[in-house]
Amino acid sequence: MSRPHRSGARPPATMEARLVEALPTGKGWQYEPKWDGFRCLAVRDGGKVELIGKSGKSLTRYFPEVVASLSGSAASQFVLDGELAVPIGNGLVFDALQMRLHPARSRIDRLARETPAILIVFDMLQTAEGDDILSEPLSERRRRLEAFFRGRHVPDVLRLSPASRSRAEAVKWLERVGGGALDGVVAKRLDEPYRPGERTMLKVKCLRTADCVVGGFRYATGREGERDRLVGSLLLGLFDEEGRLDHVGFTSGIADSERAALTRKLERLRGAGFTGKAPGGPSRWSTERSGEWEGVKPRLVAEVQYDHVTADRFRHGTRFLRWRPDKSPRQCTFDQLQRPARPSKMMKAVAG
Known part of the structure; x- marks a missing residue:
C-alpha cells in the first residue's frame, strides 16, 4: 500500500548496487543502462526543488537550469531517482559535468547556458499525487514512472531511462561500456521494494587491461599527512602519436612487502617523467591529495585493469596486475584503450 508523503520530510538515501562479474539469468529481472553521470534524487515539494547527490549533499546550486525546468512542472511534488548528465552531440560528456562543481556562480550560470x-530518470519514490511508493515492487514503481512520463507536462530536462527484461539486450548494452556514455549495466529484481542505502541491485562493468609506462610516483602519507618515504601510488602514462608521454591515471594497489624495494628502484630512476600532459594537483574529488609527485625515467611497464576512459584518462584508479619487463615502454600507446563506440539509437534518444 502506498501512503502519503510527509511534506518537508528528508528524502531517503539512494539504493546502491554491488559489483558482480556477470548479469544474472532467469526470470524476474529488469536490466537498465548504468549512465555515466552524477547520481541524483530530484525532489519537488511545492515551490521548492532540491537535487541531492548520493553522498547526501545538495547539488542544487550547480544545476540551475535543471532546477528551473523542474520548478515549471505541472506536478507540484515528486521524488525521482536518476542520473545528472551533460549531452553534447550524440553522447554524454562527463568532463562537462565535472566542470559544474565550481564555487563561482558566474561560471556555473555560463555553463548552464552553454552545456x-x-x-535521466530510472526510478520514482514519490508520485505526483504525493504517494510514497518505496515499499512497492519495482514493477509497480516503473509502471507509475512511465505513466508520469506520459503526462502532458513533463519538464524538458527529464529523460526516461530505457529498461528491459531481456538479458540479451542488456548484453548488447555492455558491449558499449567503457568509452562512451555508459558506465555498465544494472540488474534489479522486479519484485523488490526500494531499499534506501542498501546494495541490493547488481551492476556489471566491462573490465579491460592496458600496459602503461610508470612516469612518476607519489609518496604515501601517514595519518598526520606527512610522507613516510615509501611509494603510495604509481603515476601511469601512455605515448601519444607525437611520441610524448601523457599522464593517464594512477594505481595504488602495491603490496606492503614490496613497497620498500619498489621505492628504492623508483628513486634510482628519477628523471624527466611525463613529456606531454603531466599530473595535476588536488582534484575537486580529492582535496587532500598531495599535488607533489616525483618523475621517473620511462623504464617500467605495468599492466593494469581499468573500467572507464574519459578524455584519454582512466576515470577511476586502476588495479595493478603485474609488471611487464618483456614489454618496451614505447609500445605503450593510446591505441590500447577502448574508444567511444558509435552512438546507439538508445544514446541518441536520451542525449537528444
Whole structure:
C-alpha cells in the first residue's frame, strides 16, 4: 500500500548496487543502462526543488537550469531517482559535468547556458499525487514512472531511462561500456521494494587491461599527512602519436612487502617523467591529495585493469596486475584503450 508523503520530510538515501562479474539469468529481472553521470534524487515539494547527490549533499546550486525546468512542472511534488548528465552531440560528456562543481556562480550560470544538463530518470519514490511508493515492487514503481512520463507536462530536462527484461539486450548494452556514455549495466529484481542505502541491485562493468609506462610516483602519507618515504601510488602514462608521454591515471594497489624495494628502484630512476600532459594537483574529488609527485625515467611497464576512459584518462584508479619487463615502454600507446563506440539509437534518444 502506498501512503502519503510527509511534506518537508528528508528524502531517503539512494539504493546502491554491488559489483558482480556477470548479469544474472532467469526470470524476474529488469536490466537498465548504468549512465555515466552524477547520481541524483530530484525532489519537488511545492515551490521548492532540491537535487541531492548520493553522498547526501545538495547539488542544487550547480544545476540551475535543471532546477528551473523542474520548478515549471505541472506536478507540484515528486521524488525521482536518476542520473545528472551533460549531452553534447550524440553522447554524454562527463568532463562537462565535472566542470559544474565550481564555487563561482558566474561560471556555473555560463555553463548552464552553454552545456545544459539533463536528468535521466530510472526510478520514482514519490508520485505526483504525493504517494510514497518505496515499499512497492519495482514493477509497480516503473509502471507509475512511465505513466508520469506520459503526462502532458513533463519538464524538458527529464529523460526516461530505457529498461528491459531481456538479458540479451542488456548484453548488447555492455558491449558499449567503457568509452562512451555508459558506465555498465544494472540488474534489479522486479519484485523488490526500494531499499534506501542498501546494495541490493547488481551492476556489471566491462573490465579491460592496458600496459602503461610508470612516469612518476607519489609518496604515501601517514595519518598526520606527512610522507613516510615509501611509494603510495604509481603515476601511469601512455605515448601519444607525437611520441610524448601523457599522464593517464594512477594505481595504488602495491603490496606492503614490496613497497620498500619498489621505492628504492623508483628513486634510482628519477628523471624527466611525463613529456606531454603531466599530473595535476588536488582534484575537486580529492582535496587532500598531495599535488607533489616525483618523475621517473620511462623504464617500467605495468599492466593494469581499468573500467572507464574519459578524455584519454582512466576515470577511476586502476588495479595493478603485474609488471611487464618483456614489454618496451614505447609500445605503450593510446591505441590500447577502448574508444567511444558509435552512438546507439538508445544514446541518441536520451542525449537528444
